[in-house]
Amino acid sequence: MKIAIVCYPTFGGSGVVATELGIALADRGHEVHFVTYRQPVRLDLLSQRIHFHEVHVPEYPLFHYQPYELALSSKLVDTVKLFGIELLHVHYAIPHAYAGYMAKKMLEEEGIYLPMITTLHGTDITLVGKHPFYKTAVNFSINQSDVVTSVSENLKQRTLEFFDIKKEIEVVPNFIDISKYENPSYTDCQRSSMAKDDERIITHISNFRPVKHIPDVIHIFNKIQKEIPAKLVMVGEGPEKENAEFLCEQLGIMDKVHFLGNSNEIDRILCFSDLFLLPSKAESFGLAALEAMVNRVPVISSNAGGIPEVNIQGVTGYLSDVRNVDEMASNALKILKDDATLEKFKDNAARVAKKFDILNVLPLYEAIYLKAYKTR
Template identity: 50%
Template sequence: MNIGIVCYPTYGGSGVVATELGKQLAKRGHKVHFISYEPPFRLDQYYENIYFHEVEVPSYPLFKFPPYSLALANKIAELVTEEDLDIIHAHYAIPHSLCAYIAKEVKEDSGVKVITTLHGTDITLVGNQSSFENITRFSIESSDGITAVSNQLQQESIEIFDLTEEKIRTIYNFIDTREHMKTEPEEPLKLTSGEEKIITHISNFRDVKNIPDVINIFAAINKEVDSKLLLIGDGPNRHEAKELVAKLNLEDKVHFLGKQDNIVELLSISDLFLLPSKKESFGLVAIEAMACEVPVIASNTGGIPEVIIDGVTGFLAEPGNVKEMADKGIRLLQNEEMYYEFSQNARHRAVTRFSAERIVDEYEEYYYELLNEE
């Protein structure tokens, strides 16, 4: 198959999943064409069967803002013909799904199929705003196929946009568990003496990620367990986080590492992962941690309970319940037998339920199913 993938290239779950899906499809012999304004950040080297097509946005004085959506739709339409695309896979509803629909209409005799994958905020934040609700619904309903990254997001999308269950199916996010696995660093990392427990959080530092809760949970754990906190990522709440760390006199205990392309090495030295988000449609970083044998303490919200089995691969608590999350983290870190069991359970669940082999099979089957429809 010739598959066009439209995604955001930046640091975030939807772009990561889209890029990894393309890489896995290319390994299976399909030709994959990424379409965006810059190469996805995880597409950092040459891969056989993968091509990148840059969307160039014209500068025209009539427009107050560059017309990216029009340029994207035009680029997709060009590639439908030039590369004989079979599938346009749009990750994130607005504007990608709409642009894919426009391209398909422009090339109405091509037979190309459009699949839209909903990742969460495109529905819960963008699509649910009154100014975007109608166009988001139209984009989704006009797609030949729709997937959601969790059952919870599937149900929420059905309720918000009045869809039928037959119209949208759940295909979970995934990781390559052969790459995401506990490894020994080539050289000892200077972040730790080797005696402390390492607690880690990875995100885009936005309000929904509850960064103050991450720090407060760590502060409570650190009173009982000698530990350090690694904060990986960047975003608008970073400054607020640094102020809170200073207020709690934890500067020597908390490391702000910024964006990191290779997180496996950091997860491999971690003992616990914190994900106290207000909401997560899936929680991709949770399975990345679990694959590296790191139990997760997380919020019981959104799609997280579909990823983490409470009391088996980690612990869940209601969003905002800092004390309960901290208490469960202390309990886990102080009980070696329980910790070992949880860490092995975490790896097993990541491999058996969220491996690339399993999930990419589901996407590939869905593609063929849509192409075979009359």
């Protein structure tokens, strides 16, 4: 099929999932067209079957807000007509489902029917989407999608709770390409660059937004490092980063914390990590936790949202109530206390991660595409 994918091109999980899905679809013989305002960060290879179309939004002084949705829907119409696109898959409802609906309507005027699949990712529902300023339009555009999918059962339930959804929501979990980990693109895992041999390496990766509870990450680590030699690796950029650096300074642990900024090669960091921290306030799925698990890294997390569908209590790590920093730290120490226990959790993490192999998830999307296509 010829499929257009709309997503955020940034480091966030929804953009990563959309990009990896597009690449996998192209591998299966589909023709994939990414339509977004920048080349997605994980899309480094364009080919005959992977195209990128940039949405330009020229600055005009009259506009206090530049009309991205307008530019996106126009670009979609042009791309569909030029390349004979048969299906549109939008990731993250705001404003993509809305722009997609406008594109559909414009195309209908010309006798072209474009089925639209909307994948809900989390904050488009739980944080931003349900805000009264957006809710009406988000509700409308979800209901106008031909198929709606959600990345976890929990997010499906939250969507039904917050919105008046007339469509069936199909749960299609996020995924990872297991084969990449069986044959990694790098050969050396440079643990010694981060810590001494006797130190445990604890990692957190996120966009450093308030929802990630970054101060909790620091406090959990502070408690751990008081008991055992350890280093904390913080990967990502975002509004909470400066406060986090300041907090480490205040706690006197700056020499034990590495702030690495954004990275496109998180597997090279996760390969030497012993534990992953995800104490988020909300998380529809927790793709970062899954990426840790596939790299054999157990997870200490909150039990928010869809995390329990990924991190299994007592098996791949431990889950605690949001903000229960004491329990998260003592569970972390349980896992890290000796090599045998750590190895057991590492093995479990990798085993459970395999459930989310792209080979199991891709056919679910392909079946949905076929169903949506048949509604033409």
